[in-house]
Amino acid sequence: LQIYHLCGWNGKCRYPLHFFLQNKDSNCLLAFIRGLNYHAKSKILLLRASKTSSEVADQSKRTKPFTPSKFAALMAGEVSSPSSGFDSIRWDDEDDNASIVRRRGGGGDDVVHTAVLPDDEAPPNSSSILPSLHNRRALYYHPSLLTKDESSSLQKAAEASGLFEEFDSRCAVVIEDGMYQDQDKDVVSTGNAPSSSTIASLLRPILDTTIVPWAREICNTSSLTVADALIRSYDPAEERQDLATHYDNTAYATVVVALNDPTEYEGGLFVQTGANVNTRKSVPFSSPGDAVLHRFDVQHGVNVRSGKKKRFSLVIWFGEDEDSVVTKTVPWVRREAEECASVHAAFLYAVNSQSGLYGVDTNVQLAKEYYVWASDRGHGLSAYCLSNLLFKEACSNDISKEKQNTLQKQSLMYLKLSAERGLAHAQHELGVTYKQGYSGVQSDFEIARYWLMLAEKQGHGASSQILNDPSRWEVSHL
Ligand SMILES: O=C(O)CCC(=O)C(=O)O
Numbered sequence: 001l002q003i004y005h006l007c008g009w010n011g012k013c014r015y016p017l018h019f020f021l022q023n024k025d026s027n028c029l030l031a032f033i034r035g036l037n038y039h040a041k042s043k044i045l046l047l048r049a050s051k052t053s054s055e056v057a058d059q060s061k062r063t064k065p066f067t068p069s070k071f072a073a074l075m076a077g078e079v080s081s082p083s084s085g086f087d088s089i090r091w092d093d094e095d096d097n098a099s100i101v102r103r104r105g106g107g108g109d110d111v112v113h114t115a116v117l118p119d120d121e122a123p124p125n126s127s128s129i130l131p132s133l134h135n136r137r138a139l140y141y142h143p144s145l146l147t148k149d150e151s152s153s154l155q156k157a158a159e160a161s162g163l164f165e166e167f168d169s170r171c172a173v174v175i176e177d178g179m180y181q182d183q184d185k186d187v188v189s190t191g192n193a194p195s196s197s198t199i200a201s202l203l204r205p206i207l208d209t210t211i212v213p214w215a216r217e218i219c220n221t222s223s224l225t226v227a228d229a230l231i232r233s234y235d236p237a238e239e240r241q242d243l244a245t246h247y248d249n250t251a252y253a254t255v256v257v258a259l260n261d262p263t264e265y266e267g268g269l270f271v272q273t274g275a276n277v278n279t280r281k282s283v284p285f286s287s288p289g290d291a292v293l294h295r296f297d298v299q300h301g302v303n304v305r306s307g308k309k310k311r312f313s314l315v316i317w318f319g320e321d322e323d324s325v326v327t328k329t330v331p332w333v334r335r336e337a338e339e340c341a342s343v344h345a346a347f348l349y350a351v352n353s354q355s356g357l358y359g360v361d362t363n364v365q366l367a368k369e370y371y372v373w374a375s376d377r378g379h380g381l382s383a384y385c386l387s388n389l390l391f392k393e394a395c396s397n398d399i400s401k402e403k404q405n406t407l408q409k410q411s412l413m414y415l416k417l418s419a420e421r422g423l424a425h426a427q428h429e430l431g432v433t434y435k436q437g438y439s440g441v442q443s444d445f446e447i448a449r450y451w452l453m454l455a456e457k458q459g460h461g462a463s464s465q466i467l468n469d470p471s472r473w474e475v476s477h478l
């Protein structure tokens with residue numbers, strides 16, 4: 001089956017499959033294909049399903065080159081969040097957490113709030129066996145980093161620019177890999193502010209005088225360099241607009257600025273501190289111009305529920321220095337993985353090693369080692385990706401039957417581990433495995449229902465569908 005093109009919400013192209021094929025990102029691809037089942041609620045349409053590979057290649061040539069794991073970031077997959085919503089991050093002394101700090105900078109009025117994120121993914125008893133090694137992850141919040149005028153001018157310029165239509169209806173890319181898209185101007189070179197393009201000429205002084213200095217100060221890294229800048233739009237009129245939980249895997253740090261009044265829509269940015277969607281916490285913004293900064297190790301997403309107006313956000317992705325922007329590499333991921341700094345760095349390094357991304361040589365053995373290391377320390381997504389990798393290896397015809405069985409068993413073990421950690425996709429797949437009796441397990445409807453119900457509780461549409469369709473529970477269906 002050659003799948004040619006996939007369309008998401010309201011027929012608008014979201015993550016066309018050839019982006020994944022072009023980039024040979026097999027891990028994302030596998031998760032994506034598995035994800036097809038999960039989009040029942042979001043009206044995924046399979047437009048054409050029988051193109052030849054050469055037609056696929058030709059089609060992709062006509063499309064603007066795109067790095068899927070960059071603008072779509074590294075998705076943990078789509079799970080529609082529970083309708084009940086979730087708690088908010090609490091800033092400063094509102095929070096019981098003793099490590100919350102308040103820092104004054106600039107003229108004394110510049111308050112930066114910090115919220116240290118909890119460590120929800122460490123398995124309950126892990127501390128006695130292994131250190132969990134989720135490093136100190138934090139969110140930094142600057143009320144009114146941009147003025148209301150600056151925010152609204154940027155929003156208007158983005159809407160007028162036509163960039164939303166050009167690339168993706170929800171994403172206007174202003175700077176890519178350190179270059180203003182319409183100017184061919186280097187962000188890092190000084191002088192010659194772009195003049196002909198409204199959006200670039202508005203953004204550049206704001207970056208230079210406000211956003212970049214703030215980000216450099218918070219990260220304590222004077223070399224921090226803008227890699228990408230984009231304006232995203234989320235339209236609650238289209239039911240609900242989400243950006244699935246993900247890591248910004250090409251950015252050392254990210255700044256998000258609310259461009260329009262956050263009280264005009266419901267929901268927005270959230271962080272997810274564990275594998276289960278019940279570890280989501282929304283990030284409260286009060287006014288246009290408010291900004292949040294996080295590093296690459298913070299998993300997050302966006303969920304905009306019904307509201308009167310669209311949500312517009314300015315997203316800036318930073319490299320740690322100019323060199324990383326120019327060479328499109330992410331050396332901090334490797335460094336922190338090798339330093340055993342966190343499970344998040346180890347996970348991202350494993351992904352890059354598995355698929356040879358961002359200047360990292362493809363090394364599947366190394367990828368496995370880092371996935372194992374992170375999953376041993378409680379990282380559900382690592383266990384899930386490792387399970388996928390082992391499953392793929394088990395399907396190879398070049399290995400003995402015995403080896404195939406061993407790999408299949410290992411794959412199942414890591415699938416169970418990630419399901420236990422709370423990852424909805426893993427719970428769903430484990431449920432299906434028990435229902436159908438795949439991967440050498442005995443079919444068991446009771447165990448199948450147990451896992452499918454846990455996934456359903458997290459908003460997993462495909463689990464829900466299976467559970468609610470009696471015909472799929474007849475023995476003849478197996
Ligand atoms: O729109 C936002 O608030 C955040 C978007 C985001 O996470 C991203 O573009 O990577």
Ligand SMILES: [Fe+2]
Nearest residue numbers: 073247248300
């Ligand atoms: Fe992001």
